[in-house]
Amino acid sequence: MDADARREPWRETTDRRKEDEARMNIVVCVKYVPDAQSERTFQESDNTVDRAVDGLLSELDEYAVEEALKIVEAAGEGEVTVVTVGPGAAADALKKALQMGADKGVHVQDEALHGSDAVATSLVLAKAVEKATDGSPELVLTGMSSTDGVMGVVPAMLAERLGLPQVTYASELTVGDGKVTIRRDGDTASETIEASLPALVSVTDQINEPRYPSFKGIMAAKKKPVEAWSLADLGVDAGDVGLDAAWTAVVSFAKRPPREQGQLVTDEGDGGTKLAEFLSAQKFL
Amino acid sequence: MAEVLVLADHAGGRLRKATAELLTLARRLGEPSAVHVGPGADTAQKTYAKYGAHKVYVVDDADAGSYLVAPQAEVLAQLIEKVSPAAVLIPSNAAGKEIAARLAIKSGSGLITDAVDVRAGDDGAPETTQSVFAGSYTVTAKVTTGTPIICVKPNSAAIEASPEAGAVESVDVTISDAAKAAKITDAQPKKATGRPELTEAAIVVSGGRGTGGDFSPVEEFADSLGAAVGASRAAVDAGWYPHSNQVGQTGKQVSPQLYVAAGISGAIQHRAGMQTSKTIVAVNKDEEAPIFELVDFGVVGDLFSVLPQATAEVKKRKG
Ligand SMILES: Cc1cc2nc3c(=O)[nH]c(=O)nc-3n(C[C@H](O)[C@H](O)[C@H](O)COP(=O)(O)OP(=O)(O)OC[C@H]3O[C@@H](n4cnc5c(N)ncnc54)[C@H](O)[C@@H]3O)c2cc1C
Ligand SMILES: Nc1ncnc2c1ncn2[C@@H]1O[C@H](COP(=O)(O)O)[C@@H](O)[C@H]1O
Numbered sequence: 008m009d010a011d012a013r014r015e016p017w018r019e020t021t022d023r024r025k026e027d028e029a030r031m032n033i034v035v036c037v038k039y040v041p042d043a044q045s046e047r048t049f050q051e052s053d054n055t056v057d058r059a060v061d062g063l064l065s066e067l068d069e070y071a072v073e074e075a076l077k078i079v080e081a082a083g084e085g086e087v088t089v090v091t092v093g094p095g096a097a098a099d100a101l102k103k104a105l106q107m108g109a110d111k112g113v114h115v116q117d118e119a120l121h122g123s124d125a126v127a128t129s130l131v132l133a134k135a136v137e138k139a140t141d142g143s144p145e146l147v148l149t150g151m152s153s154t155d156g157v158m159g160v161v162p163a164m165l166a167e168r169l170g171l172p173q174v175t176y177a178s179e180l181t182v183g184d185g186k187v188t189i190r191r192d193g194d195t196a197s198e199t200i201e202a203s204l205p206a207l208v209s210v211t212d213q214i215n216e217p218r219y220p221s222f223k224g225i226m227a228a229k230k231k232p233v234e235a236w237s238l239a240d241l242g243v244d245a246g247d248v249g250l251d252a253a254w255t256a257v258v259s260f261a262k263r264p265p266r267e268q269g270q271l272v273t274d275e276g277d278g279g280t281k282l283a284e285f286l287s288a289q290k291f292l
Numbered sequence: 293m294a295e296v297l298v299l300a301d302h303a304g305g306r307l308r309k310a311t312a313e314l315l316t317l318a319r320r321l322g323e324p325s326a327v328h329v330g331p332g333a334d335t336a337q338k339t340y341a342k343y344g345a346h347k348v349y350v351v352d353d354a355d356a357g358s359y360l361v362a363p364q365a366e367v368l369a370q371l372i373e374k375v376s377p378a379a380v381l382i383p384s385n386a387a388g389k390e391i392a393a394r395l396a397i398k399s400g401s402g403l404i405t406d407a408v409d410v411r412a413g414d415d416g417a418p419e420t421t422q423s424v425f426a427g428s429y430t431v432t433a434k435v436t437t438g439t440p441i442i443c444v445k446p447n448s449a450a451i452e453a454s455p456e457a458g459a460v461e462s463v464d465v466t467i468s469d470a471a472k473a474a475k476i477t478d479a480q481p482k483k484a485t486g487r488p489e490l491t492e493a494a495i496v497v498s499g500g501r502g503t504g505g506d507f508s509p510v511e512e513f514a515d516s517l518g519a520a521v522g523a524s525r526a527a528v529d530a531g532w533y534p535h536s537n538q539v540g541q542t543g544k545q546v547s548p549q550l551y552v553a554a555g556i557s558g559a560i561q562h563r564a565g566m567q568t569s570k571t572i573v574a575v576n577k578d579e580e581a582p583i584f585e586l587v588d589f590g591v592v593g594d595l596f597s598v599l600p601q602a603t604a605e606v607k608k609r610k611g
Binding site for chain 1: 296303360361365381385388389390391393394396397398400401402403404405413419424427428429430431432433434435436437438470473474475476477478479480481482489491494495504509517534535536537542547549550558571572573575584586587588589590591593595597599600601602603604605606609610
């Protein structure tokens with residue numbers, strides 16, 4: 008389906024559009040990641056990241072969930088759907104988002120997904136977002152990058168696949184009049200960027216303070232619906248995902264030898280001079 | 293020899309250093325061609341030729357710069373169709389990675405980001421080195437499908453001149469309306485500091501919570517070295533320094549020759565932005581601070597006495 012066809016429902020009548028605007032339906036993509044505090048390794052068997060360590064909702068995706076909740080709360084109505092692609096344990100990431108206040112969850116899980124790269128993940132996410140929105144997403148929110156991979160490319164790939172404009176690294180976001188407006192810190196300027204809806208927006212950790220789940224939120228989350236979809240449910244060919252389908256390959260990996268213990272001096276009134284001497288010896292001066 | 297496309301990183305023709313680095317690296321893989329989207333190609337032309345561009349593709353769409361990433365991705369996708377390059381090299385910054393991401397999907401090609409090195413592998417195809425998991429692992433990778441699209445971190449290669457003709461070729465590419473859907477409507481330029489840009493600088497001096505909000509010793513030391521100034525998130529969150537100077541997972545990733553951390557503990561998220569620096573120096577009151585695990589040289593002491601003394605000594609030695 009091309010992007011224009013998908014946007015068509017929006018253009019039906021202005022009335023329809025007004026209605027849609029008040030009632031914002033937002034999809035937030037959330038990722039389950041290994042805890043950054045635990046040691047991360049590669050699996051010797053197939054050079055993939057070892058996911059056996061404890062995981063949690065990627066901290067950076069909490070900002071996207073929070074922003075979605077704020078938009079719906081401000082509009083007075085609407086729905087926040089959180090989508091994750093990941094193993095069984097990724098249900099924890101959905102649970103946390105539901106406890107924060109999201110309305111429903113989608114968990115795409117399939118044996119064949121093991122070892123998927125960003126290209127495959129974005130394919131599956133795109134199909135899941137389309138299915139969750141009957142083919143017409145309004146606003147898709149993501150984190151700025153996942154705390155494990157730090158590639159930060161899934162949002163752009165997802166936007167490309169969904170045929171949506173992407174507005175990334177938002178540190179402020181307003182939604183209204185059929186468009187999104189963000190502010191972001193560029194290298195040389197603070198920029199204001201506008202795009203018409205539907206759109207994909209990625210948010211930074213500058214945008215808000217994610218809420219902690221309340222006791223009420225924790226109780227309510229237990230009754231919220233979570234759909235479990237397989238690749239077949241999404242019409243994705245298992246051959247297009249997983250390690251074998253990856254468009255890149257890890258040739259080898261090596262644990263860096265710990266940096267050689269550097270020289271440590273305690274300042275006894277000459278620490279600055281010693282520092283300058285070191286820099287001079289290293290030819291930085 | 294096959295062409296290697298290098299996407300120029302420029303503002304109105306003023307090239308950022310990364311472009312010369314990519315042209316230098318591209319020569320290891322084939323014949324570099326610079327791709328210049330937007331105005332100012334004539335200004336940049338000399339640099340392209342100096343660093344070995346055999347060709348310069350120019351898409352002089354004055355508007356291209358006011359839209360986000362999608363136009364560049366369309367231009368590169370059309371060039372891939374046209375010239376079947378051996379690889380496409382793009383700077384590994386926020387915008388570059390997004391351009392690369394859209395290009396990967398459009399052209400059905402594998403993408404590698406955050407490479408710190410690129411070379412021709414045994415079969416001649418590009419092979420990259422990346423540093424992952426907060427620097428604890430080094431990974432060698434290659435693209436197995438389509439045209440290798442590789443994002444290389446700024447400061448990963450020493451630039452070397454290798455003059456070539458760099459014949460300018462205007463290319464007819466169409467930028468779709470869809471690619472113009474996200475528009476920059478306003479840009480408030482940052483105050484000029486006279487210091488080098490953070491990700492380009494050969495030396496970065498950063499301050500953290502230990503400055504207690506007074507960045508003057510950090511800035512003065514930086515200025516004595518001609519360095520850029522960075523900050524930890526704690527310092528940024530406290531409002532002491534602008535967010536655009538933040539180094540780390542949610543700030544800038546820097547890879548300078550020398551990184552100096554003053555009053556910074558060395559949290560994993562901070563390391564994620566600086567651990568590929570060649571030489572690391574820290575000044576911290578606490579000898580147990582994790583930053584000392586990374587350093588080549590560390591001073592256990594108060595930054596308010598160590599930095600001013602070091603500044604004076606550097607100035608003296610520089611004469
Ligand atoms: C999702 C997420 C993303 C994050 N992203 C980033 C990021 O991009 N960048 C980043 O930096 N952090 C990031 N953080 C925050 C990170 O976890 C740390 O909290 C932060 O880096 C701490 O900053 P700091 O070292 O300045 O402060 P502290 O950890 O408080 O350390 C201050 C240090 O200063 C020393 N000190 C105090 N006074 C003096 C003095 N007079 N002289 C010398 N030394 C002194 C102390 O001994 C101490 O070691 C992120 C956190 C999260 C959860
Ligand atoms: N497996 C996944 N499931 C759901 N969302 C994801 C997944 N991977 C990435 N994302 C989204 O894409 C963003 C950037 O991820 P990345 O490109 O992996 O750094 C994250 O903050 C998430 O919002």
